[in-house]
Amino acid sequence: MRRRLERLLGIAATEGNELVPLRNGDAIFPAMLEAVRSARHTIDMMTFVYWRGEIAREFAGALAERARDGIRVRLLLDGFGAKEIEQELLDEMDAAGVQVAWFRRPTRLSPLKQNHRCHRKALIVDESVAFTGGVGIAEEWCGDARNPGEWRDTHVQVRGPAVDGIAAAFAQNWAECHDTLYDEHDRFTGHEQPGRATVQVVRGSASFGWQDMQTLIRVVLTSAEHRFRLATAYFAPDVYFVDLLAATARRGVTVEILLPGPYTDQRACQLAGQQHYQTLLDAGVVIRQYQPTMLHTKIITVDGVASLIGSTNFNRRSMEHDEEVMLAVLDEDFTADLDGDFERDMERSEAMDASRWRRRPVGQRLRELAVAPVRRFL
Structure with missing residues (x-):
């Protein structure tokens, strides 16, 4: 990696x-x-x-x-x-x-x-x-x-x-x-x-075309062999990264995503991401929503050995529009600390059920569709 x-x-x-x-x-x-x-x-x-x-x-x-x-x-x-x-x-x-x-x-x-x-x-x-x-x-x-x-x-x-x-x-x-x-x-x-950690500092910059931040996340997703964990405040990726998450789960990697639940300061962004829940759940991705307060973390861990931490969310704004900085860390102890936090946060979250989500109310579906025109800016 x-x-x-x-x-x-x-x-x-x-x-x-x-x-x-x-x-x-x-x-x-x-x-x-x-x-x-x-x-x-x-x-x-x-x-x-x-x-x-x-x-x-x-x-x-x-x-x-x-x-x-x-x-x-x-x-x-x-x-x-x-x-x-x-x-x-x-x-x-x-x-x-x-x-x-x-x-x-x-x-x-x-x-x-x-x-x-x-x-x-x-x-x-x-x-x-x-x-x-x-x-x-x-x-x-x-x-x-x-x-x-x-x-x-x-x-x-x-x-x-x-x-x-x-x-x-x-x-x-x-x-x-x-x-x-x-x-x-x-x-x-x-x-x-x-210390003992190997670190790569990746800067994402506002521009056009494929960005380093997209490459960084693409590499760690395709490199995952056993487990991929994501905790992000704003989840509104494009179709490419939705499909890549689903493909990662289908090839046998445990994919777990932790997102804000009832407390979010960006409801439109949450709705934009929720439109993709069904695709991800059907592929076997585990999605949980954090309950106690607003979840604002931006963390990825891979196979217990690698982690990403910084300012980048899993949304198009972070990957395509904004100046960001992310640390790509290879260190088992540091990753274990982040995984421990992730597990504690998962205990305070609620799992999304595929069959229940498929039966979500019409009003929820209409709100998801309503943000579609601005999804690329979220």
Whole structure:
């Protein structure tokens, strides 16, 4: 699988990485804030979502505090996803010396560019530790998925050579928004190899035609021999990937998909994916819907040895339209951790039954058809 990914994507994997999975806000936010507060040289942060609430104020305060102490702090916000950020936080960071840039603000773009967003989430501190995954900066991600107000998500802390790949994802988008790509604070140091994980950092970029993110997912699906697991917040693939999931199940691979249930912030996207449930269920794919709260994870595991984690959902928006970043990890221990989380989440979910779904109400079918015209944008 490593050689397939390297050759077909043209991206070399790195060895000796240490990856720590962080489950939900109670683990994610303290780890990120500790890294920010301990920074000695540089902080680079990018996010799609930066909304309101105490956690938003805490991050702004931490970034501002480090900037006042002379640390180079850069914050890249998506012009659409982060538009709800409070102006007083922007003013606080600006006064402290934080460099804030906006990726493609809608009012300044053509309609074509407005559809292509920066969905990447990354934090890189002192060129030595990085974080990525599905979490935005908002109250919804706080807590431990105990109720509908606390979303379920996973981030990962990375040390080792793979940090450079995550930093490159930041640099690629920063270069579009700012004149200065690097400065005297950047040290361009080498990396130790603190762990055993082999990691390939894959960047998906908004463009036309077949994208690297599609190739990445295609390779891991066709490489699966025993088990393929997917947990995603937004499931609205095109027919090609629906058929590939079904074909993978029909050739004897256990295919398990975990999706949001009653709590979702994108009902249209959920409806677009539900139109494909029957095809998948008839092929033997296991589909379960998470019940306690909004499921926002973006994780794939394969055969207990490989995993993908990052910002990419299993939908056309992530694969075709948005800037994304995904880690392809070869490490049995890390994958086992993610599989353990998957199994715990499955216990809090409800299975979709093929025969029952075939008899779903006419109203449900009509709602699925109603989103068909916009499915490619979901």
